[in-house]
Amino acid sequence: MNIGVLYSGGKDSTLALMKAKQHHKITCLITVISENKESFMFHTPNIDITQLQAKAMSLPLVSVATKGEKEAELTDLKKAIVEAIKKHKIKGIITGAVKSTYQASRIQQICHELGLWCFNPLWLKNQVELLNEIVSKKINALIGGVFAEPLDKSYLGKKITKTMVEKLAAIASTHHINPAGEGGEIETTVLDAPIFNKKIKIVKHETAYEKNSGVFKILNAKLVNR
Numbered sequence: 001m002n003i004g005v006l007y008s009g010g011k012d013s014t015l016a017l018m019k020a021k022q023h024h025k026i027t028c029l030i031t032v033i034s035e036n037k038e039s040f041m042f043h044t045p046n047i048d049i050t051q052l053q054a055k056a057m058s059l060p061l062v063s064v065a066t067k068g069e070k071e072a073e074l075t076d077l078k079k080a081i082v083e084a085i086k087k088h089k090i091k092g093i094i095t096g097a098v099k100s101t102y103q104a105s106r107i108q109q110i111c112h113e114l115g116l117w118c119f120n121p122l123w124l125k126n127q128v129e130l131l132n133e134i135v136s137k138k139i140n141a142l143i144g145g146v147f148a149e150p151l152d153k154s155y156l157g158k159k160i161t162k163t164m165v166e167k168l169a170a171i172a173s174t175h176h177i178n179p180a181g182e183g184g185e186i187e188t189t190v191l192d193a194p195i196f197n198k199k200i201k202i203v204k205h206e207t208a209y210e211k212n213s214g215v216f217k218i219l220n221a222k223l224v225n226r
């Protein structure tokens with residue numbers, strides 16, 4: 001089956017893509033670029049890097065912009081999916097949703113309206129197990145954003161490693177955050193994965209942190225041989 005992957009460039013959508021690729025033909029990536037940094041639906045830190053990630057995977061990218069207004073941004077997502085149907089003949093959608101019923105239900109509704117199959121391969125997976133799978137599958141993901149106490153500036157730009165998983169799990173047990181960031185506590189950007197033909201090298205970046213939230217912004221990056 002021809003599949004389009006809703007792709008944010010983060011760890012979860014990358015793992016979901018890898019799982020889908022085992023059984024289906026991935027014909028395109030679909031990315032929504034939101035002007036609203038507090039979008040209810042879409043990942044925002046380093047979302048523009050999806051262009052490089054698509055090239056690294058030799059996959060076409062269907063990308064649309066949205067102002068990120070609640071509910072209205074779903075119209076823009078639907079436009080992107082319709083474009084993917086026309087250009088790449090997709091019959092189904094894969095997402096990296098883990099726990100957000102808000103996101104999953106709305107994507108399911110759009111797929112139902114368009115007659116598409118929709119699957120969330122990571123749905124309700126234990127979040128510490130999910131992080132450990134990210135590490136074991138050799139997905140090189142860095143923390144591109146932190147948005148909850150006690151996650152501070154020191155976490156920005158750090159890779160998701162076994163040690164980091166243990167750290168996030170310990171924090172989750174004392175501060176009641178989602179260790180994999182399903183509540184928006186962290187956002188990630190993938191620089192390399194087994195499905196990449198090349199890896200992403202960061203040339204220039206900057207960090208900004210204030211009032212328990214911050215971002216590691218990639219200003220310039222390029223593809224290099226692995």
